[in-house]
Amino acid sequence: MPLPAPSASVRVVTFKIDGQDLSAREDESILEVCREHKIPIPSLCWMEGLSVIGACRLCVVEVAGVPRLLAACTTRVAEGMEVSTDTEKLRRYRRTLVEMLFAERNHVCSVCVSNGHCELQWLAQTCGVDHVRMPYRNAGYALDSSHEMFRVDHNRCVLCTRCVRVCDEIEGAHTWDVMGRGSDCKVITDLAQPWGDSTTCTSCGKCVQVCPTGALTKQGTSAGEMVKDQHFLPILARRRHIR
């Protein structure tokens, strides 16, 4: 389904990505343009149909004349812009970011419900993470199995907040939110109550489907069995947009 036609005031700009001449509407982000043109940029928190938060920093790019790295998801294209998406420096940063996600919580892929269907695993492979160079924190996190259909394992959570956003922006329930700072930061249901006791959760399962890792899963799945389906999201998001 096509997006609603842009209003007449939206200009089209021309710019270069990795030397390639491109044009797009000026209200598009670098990441959107790259996705459209199949220019690969890793991302984790970004998801088509959800609001943009620029949290994971995996989509950082270099823009000529700008001394710092910019997140492609939160940076709009502009006339004459020259973007590099795959430099040695960017690869180094991305690899380090992915390694830090592995070092922070407890990822044991071989026995994880999401093994083989996990975005973090896939990112590790594409970013060349064959081992994690920093020491593992080895702090244990809780697991909540109180919901009759779903389960949250905070050991696998990367705090992308996709669950929080889909629940609020698409389902309209706002069961999920974020609590705490630093290594204590975690996603919570209602006011940090067991998910099974939630009075707001509609059990729609959207959070489970958008979660990139094995953090949110269906009950009863064992190693490698949790395959997610995210096709519904852009469709729902567009319908809501039109309405």
Place this chain on the structure above:
Amino acid sequence: MNSPATTAAPTAAAQPATPPAPGKITVATTWLDGCSGCHMSFLDMDERLVDLADRIHIVYSPLVDAKDLPEQVDLGILEGSVSNEEDLHKVKAFRKHCKLLVSLGDCAVNGNVPAMRNPFKLDAVIERAYRENVDHNPQIPTEGVPRLLKTVLPLHAVVPVDVFIPGCPPCADAIFYVLSELIAGRTPDPITVTRFGA
């Protein structure tokens, strides 16, 4: 403890029974805290092992009879994480005597299942394994077993590692690719053929 790797000091008897043929790459392997699955995956190379046998000479391994690690080995391959004092000895001996060290499999590369005890205190883990879950005559073994380390570590947390092959276990094709590249004198990039949990 008188395990093979802790007596890695070279002696005349420590040399392999048959000296490696010239032109062949010498290989040593052993397992630390793993399930031996990576070694099984090595054997899964099936008929390719016949070709490999022309190019490598396994001088020390659970797969052969030699009891001692030779003084100088071209390629050391280690499976399993570093979980006890014996593992620590073995990994240090391998680093000392092997020119190139390969970390084979998720346990060696990232701790994997053995490292799942890390968020718990060691005493609690031992209590659980040897007392709480035991019906008959529970006791904590202290003799003839190496002392457990407080934290299970990947190899590269203890010694420098040259090549990492993640996977649980890495498939035979991945192992074959890495060995072939190394034999050809090239630097393999194993992450192109395997990943964590593969």
